[in-house]
Amino acid sequence: MKNVVVVGSTNVDKVLNVEKYALPGETLAINSYQQSHGGGKGANQAIAAARSGAQTTFITKLGNDEDGQSMLTGFQNDHINVDHLVTTDQAQTGKAYITVDQSGQNSIYVYGGANMELTADDVEAHQSVIAKADRVIAQLEIPLSAIIAAFKIAKEHGVQTILNPAPAKELPEELLRLTDVITPNETEAQTLTGIEVADEVSMLDNAMAFFSKGISMVIITVGSKGAFYATPQAHGFIPAFKVKAVDTTAAGDTFIGALASQLEMDNSNIEDAMLYANRASSLTVQVAGAQNSIPTREQIEAANQKTNHSKEQIEREKEQAAQYVAARIPDHIVLGLGSGTTAAYFVKAIHDRIEKEHLDIECVATSVGTQQLAEKLGMRMLDVNTIDAVDVTVDGADVVDDHLDGIKGGGAALLFEKLVANMSKRNIWIVDERKPRHSLEGQMLPVEVIPFGGMGVFRYLRDNGYHPAFRFQENGDIMATDSGNYLIDITIPNDADLQALSENLKKQTGVVEHGLFLNICDEMVVGGDQVKVVKREDSK
Numbered sequence: 001m002k003n004v005v006v007v008g009s010t011n012v013d014k015v016l017n018v019e020k021y022a023l024p025g026e027t028l029a030i031n032s033y034q035q036s037h038g039g040g041k042g043a044n045q046a047i048a049a050a051r052s053g054a055q056t057t058f059i060t061k062l063g064n065d066e067d068g069q070s071m072l073t074g075f076q077n078d079h080i081n082v083d084h085l086v087t088t089d090q091a092q093t094g095k096a097y098i099t100v101d102q103s104g105q106n107s108i109y110v111y112g113g114a115n116m117e118l119t120a121d122d123v124e125a126h127q128s129v130i131a132k133a134d135r136v137i138a139q140l141e142i143p144l145s146a147i148i149a150a151f152k153i154a155k156e157h158g159v160q161t162i163l164n165p166a167p168a169k170e171l172p173e174e175l176l177r178l179t180d181v182i183t184p185n186e187t188e189a190q191t192l193t194g195i196e197v198a199d200e201v202s203m204l205d206n207a208m209a210f211f212s213k214g215i216s217m218v219i220i221t222v223g224s225k226g227a228f229y230a231t232p233q234a235h236g237f238i239p240a241f242k243v244k245a246v247d248t249t250a251a252g253d254t255f256i257g258a259l260a261s262q263l264e265m266d267n268s269n270i271e272d273a274m275l276y277a278n279r280a281s282s283l284t285v286q287v288a289g290a291q292n293s294i295p296t297r298e299q300i301e302a303a304n305q306k307t308n309h310s311k312e313q314i315e316r317e318k319e320q321a322a323q324y325v326a327a328r329i330p331d332h333i334v335l336g337l338g339s340g341t342t343a344a345y346f347v348k349a350i351h352d353r354i355e356k357e358h359l360d361i362e363c364v365a366t367s368v369g370t371q372q373l374a375e376k377l378g379m380r381m382l383d384v385n386t387i388d389a390v391d392v393t394v395d396g397a398d399v400v401d402d403h404l405d406g407i408k409g410g411g412a413a414l415l416f417e418k419l420v421a422n423m424s425k426r427n428i429w430i431v432d433e434r435k436p437r438h439s440l441e442g443q444m445l446p447v448e449v450i451p452f453g454g455m456g457v458f459r460y461l462r463d464n465g466y467h468p469a470f471r472f473q474e475n476g477d478i479m480a481t482d483s484g485n486y487l488i489d490i491t492i493p494n495d496a497d498l499q500a501l502s503e504n505l506k507k508q509t510g511v512v513e514h515g516l517f518l519n520i521c522d523e524m525v526v527g528g529d530q531v532k533v534v535k536r537e538d539s540k
């Protein structure tokens with residue numbers, strides 16, 4: 001369980017539900033008025049972390065008033081440690097006036113009140129609890145001097161610092177230097193770096209700008225699209241869950257608190273932790289209000305259970321596509337067997353048919369894994385070096401565009417797959433419904449490089465804007481392919497000429513192969529209760 005200290009604001013939210021926003025000078029009736037919900041970015045993040053199971057301490061300043069008292073009671077109910085909370089007679093508990101329109105968008109006015117009275121001295125008086133934490137999180141609804149004080153203490157004691165730079169404003173270099181992890185949304189990122197967030201490439205540019213200020217991890221949340229992460233070693237985009245948003249208030253706060261509760265200190269589970277945080281905030285946006293909409297760990301896990309169901313559906317689609325194709329393979333041929341989970345369904349399905357119908361089919365495998373599976377099943381295997389051609393190859397694909405061009409190599413078998421595909425008179429790809437896309441822009445493309453000199457290729461890719469990252473195994477070792485090469489994942493730029501990109505990559509000394517499969521697939525079969533077949537002749 002992670003030990004998290006949140007230093008930040010507490011607000012009482014006064015929420016107005018409106019049909020549409022009033023223009024300057026306009027008067028509109030409101031649909032409903034909800035008195036006093038708990039809110040404030042600090043409080044929301046503390047609650048999100050606590051409800052996800054983190055041991056959470058909240059350092060905040062409340063007014064000596066009724067709002068303050070009711071917020072305090074709420075924190076206690078969420079098992080937040082409030083021993084380090086401060087009160088003042090100088091100002092009232094912070095308040096936010098929030099309007100939410102029918103689409104779920106919000107606009108907010110904030111009265112800082114007691115939040116703006118939280119001083120560096122207040123924070124320093126609670127040094128000991130920060131020093132003992134795993135990580136400390138702060139946002140910008142309290143004076144910067146208080147945040148800097150908290151981060152200085154954290155740095156002295158090896159405690160990770162997370163800055164949620166919201167609401168957006170420019171920040172002193174000193175604070176950025178003390179920050180380990182920064183978690184802006186699109187607007188906040190642009191305010192701090194001057195770089196607009198448009199796609200994954202510009203997110204990486206944003207990340208680079210933050211790295212140059214001494215920050216070691218950048219997480220950019222992009223609302224209903226999802227969230228992006230980058231460290232100097234790796235980056236990725238984790239798409240949001242598709243849900244019907246009612247009120248996005250506290251989405252970002254839920255994301256950060258939930259993430260802080262899950263992320264290992266070495267970041268090793270970053271993608272899983274972000275998936276969890278996406279799930280948590282997808283629940284928040286489906287409920288009106290702030291703190292009342294933040295889910296507990298049980299609720300998040302229950303929602304995940306439901307999508308395991310959709311994981312099952314994906315497996316079913318893969319199997320449906322595999323069986324559809326297996327049933328239509330002609331007799332007396334040489335058959336190429338692809339690699340990966342979808343191809344494995346095909347291997348099993350065609351094996352069943354060969355046995356039952358005593359078919360005369362000889363096979364060629366595209367990876368060591370497939371070779372082993374086919375041998376275990378007792379299929380007749382040929383050495384690829386002893387034949388001139390393969391009649392049909394059936395393989396999976398990572399993504400396929402409208403022209404049946406695609407990317408393969410997520411499973412690290414791209415070289416052998418491409419060798420066999422090029423020998424095949426016909427190539428059939430079997431995929432589940434997630435794989436077809438209009439274009440390959442912004443997609444991750446694996447490039448297989450020889451280990452000797454791999455860094456040279458990496459530098460070339462980096463200097464030419466391809467945002468390369470070596471692929472690693474879960475244990476932290478660099479991933480090797482069946483032929484002992486390394487994989488570098490790059491991002492396909494927008495408006496890329498795929499043919500030129502393909503040729504250009506092949507020309508680089510040290511590049512063995514890449515995962516762009518252009519003009520190779522003759523037929524794509526998409527699984528589903530109604531199997532869909534797209535043929536190259538029809539796709540143009």
Ligand SMILES: Nc1ncnc2c1ncn2[C@@H]1O[C@H](COP(=O)(O)OP(=O)(O)OP(=O)(O)O)[C@@H](O)[C@H]1O
Nearest residue numbers: 185221222223224226240245248250251252278281
């Ligand atoms: N409409 C949505 N559907 C599904 N998930 C969403 C939606 N909006 C937000 N999320 C989730 O919440 C995360 C944070 O959202 P967002 O980027 O809007 O943060 P934010 O701007 O800080 O939010 P806010 O200020 O409203 O709390 C997203 O990365 C995503 O996982």
Ligand SMILES: [K+]
Nearest residue numbers: 247284289293
């Ligand atoms: K909400």
